[in-house]
Amino acid sequence: MTRDAIKDLVLEIIKDIDEDADFEALQADQPLRDQLDLDSMDFLDIVMELRKRHKLQIPEEDYPQLASLDSCVNYLEPLLKNA
């Protein structure tokens, strides 16, 4: 999966969680939580969706890697290289 495809995947999952999410001004290097209406339960939703869609088992200690869109892509790129 390309970096752009991974980015789209993460945004698609966030859109499923919050249909009203607005990505217009989203800064990819800034924490998602500071820019969108997301809390810790929503992050667990992202983890669950990645598990459901791509069978990824993300260990709890890696959750901070999902903080920003850029860090999500960096973290997920090797895990989804064959996806």
Add this chain to the structure above:
Amino acid sequence: MDSTQQRIVITGIGLAAPNADNLKDFRQKLLAGISEITEIDLRYFGPAPAGICTFDQTRYRKKKENKRGTRAGCLGVYCAHEAMRDSALDIDYYERDRIGVYIGLTEHGTVETENEIFNISQYNYDVNYWTHHHNPRTVLNNPAGEITMSLGITGPHYVIGAACAAGNASLIQGVQMLRLGEVDMALAGGISESTGSFGIFASFKAQGALGEAEDPRLACRPFDMARNGIVVSEGACIYVLERLDTALERGAKIYGEIAGYCINSDARDFVLPYDKRQAECMQQALKRAGLQPSDIDIINTHATGTRQGDIEECKAIRQVFAEAPATYINNTKSIIGHAMGAAGVLELAGNLPAFDDNMVHPTINIANLDPECALPNMVINKPVQLQSVSTILNNSFGMVGINSVIIVKKYVK
């Protein structure tokens, strides 16, 4: 406390019924006998008649919050806001920590658990796919808690489990907490999301107590010879309750005053109702209200459309109201189905406008009245106009032998 502080009045009503999302429309539909019971298709179970509510789910909170919460929470939040709006109360009129939220539920967590088991069945029952939302959705206080989060209420919130008497029971809880001075305002009512559970339908079916008819609007037919069981509905109804003194002080519209109530137990059977205890419950409520049976203008019956349940209630009413020739009797479930934890409060709400219009809405779907249910002054298929209505007695009974009765009287200055 002086007497006006012990007198508790209803000053706001928010509701979602299978045929209306506000009291005005609800009243019109009940008077016209318009049922909007429909057929739904349940997972594993198949088609069944059911009452489904249509209301503006995003009027008071975002789609995201509805998705995270429960259907019960969604119904409750809508009705709580509607009740506040109807009461013309600003949320800051009372201290937020002096507002209590008391919600009656027949059951909770059934829908969410069934959904989650179905979800993991798609992943070979791997519990790693079980949602982290399960616990906050299924804790019993969930619907009441969702209401406090949405309205920013910091007083007590909890639910009352009393089977299908739960709506009445929560209203009684609200009255008691106001009288005790624990809170200054209460949001009290009941909620049902039971139509989301195939298990509830399957259990009634297994018991031979699930209503069926080719036309789903005809499936719920209390007192009729052809009745064959319960029609499960979702719904909610929440009241704003205040002490009479503070309600008068702010010039509140008063729907009625809680005059008396009683909850008792059959102490006998898991499912079978018991006329003797039902009669005792009505008698005790009348005694507490300082009223005679002949003082009651309308009885809203609990009858659900099961063979024995309807007969037992009619026997109980006959025992208590033998000398009450001007008491009229109706049944709201025939129009909206059985809204479980919301039933008592929804049905009472549907009757309260009688204090203004003096009408008694009918029991519909009676083609052949069961002689064992033939009570005098039963309002059948068409509404009845009375000279005046000043008292309503509301029956609501539930499984495992719980009975509840509330008497509301018209408030006269």
